[in-house]
Amino acid sequence: MKEHSTKLTLLTCLSDGQFHSGEKLGELLGISRAAVSKHIKGIQCWGIDIFRIQGRGYQLADPLEMLSQSSLVAASDDASVDVIPIIDSTNQYLLDRTSELSSGSVCLAEYQAAGRGRRGREWVSPFGANLYLSMYWKLDAGMAAAMGLSLVVGVAVVEALEKIGVQGIKLKWPNDLYYNDKKLAGILVELSGQAGGAANIVIGLGLNMSMKSEVEGIDQPWTSLTEVCNGEVPNRTELAQALICAWHTALTDYELNGMSGFVPRWNRLDNFLGRNVRLLIGPRELEGEVMGINEQGAVLLKTHNGLESHIGGEISLRKND
Ligand code: ATP
C-alpha cells in the first residue's frame, strides 16, 4: 500500500478534472518533475487515461470518483468494511483473514492486480472503472450449501439493480450477469476450510461499470453498465452500499429457508430460459433446452433423454442458437 501512496495522492489531485503542471504536482508531493512523470506512467498501467499537454500539464481523460470508505463504514452495522485501493484480489484479502472476521465483512478495491474468476481465470480489473466487492460469510449449513450461493447472490444483485432503475440484466447459470447476451459481471464463491460444522465462504463480485472498450485480456463478448444505463451509471459507493445490504438479506434468507424462494426469482431472470445451450462437463458435451434451476441450484436441461439436472463447479454453459 505504502508504495502506492504517491500515485494515489497524484490521482486525488487530478480527480478534480483540471490540468495540473508537473512542477506544481512535484512541489505538492516533494518530488521531482521526472518522478511525477514516472508515477503518472505507473498510474496509466492501472488502466487510467491521462493526457499531457505541453505548457499545461496533466489531466485525466475521464472523470474519476473514488469509493468513499467513510460512507460505506457509516452504512454498515458491526461488520468491517475495508477499502483497499490497490490490491491483488479482494477475495484473497478476505480469505487470508477469515479467522478474525465476522459474517458480512467486506472488502472493496479500485484496482486488482490479480483479480480472478472461476478455475483461476483472470478477471480484468482496471482502476476506478468497475466494482470489485467481496464479502465474508460463515455458512453454518457447511460446504454442501455453498454451491447455491452464486445463484442466490446473482439474484440479489440483479434485483438490487432493478430497484434503483437499472433494468434488463439477466443471469447465466451459475455465476454470471448478462446484458444483451454479453457478460456484465461475474461472481466467484471461494471456501477456506471448515470452522466446526460451518464453512468459511468468500463471495466476490466483479461488475463492469464504465470499462473502456480498448481494455485487453477478455476473450468473450462483454459489456458495462454504461451500455445498460445509456451512460447514466449509478454512483459506485451508493451501488456498493445497496449491494452489501441486498447480500445480507439474501444470505440470511438462504440460511433460514434454503433455495426454494430463489428458484422462481432466478427463473424470471434466466438469460437462457427456453433457449438451446451446450453444457460443457469436463470433456463431455450435452445439448438441450434450459428449463431453469431446481431447489439444489442445479441447471435443468431438456435433452433427447428427457429432463436432466446438472450441478458442479466444473460445468460451463454456452449458448447454442
Ligand atoms: P464459465 O465459468 O461458465 O466457463 P466464463 O467463460 O464466463 O464462464 P468465468 O471463469 O466465469 O468464465 O469468468 C472468467 C472469464 O471472464 C475470463 O475467461 C474472461 O474471458 C472473462 N473476463 C475477465 N475479466 C472480465 C471482465 N472485467 N468483464 C467481463 N468478462 C471478463
Ligand code: BTN
Ligand atoms: C467469474 O466470472 O468467473 C467470476 C469473476 C469474479 C471477479 C470478482 S472481482 C472481486 C473478487 N475478487 C476476485 O479476485 N474475484 C472476484
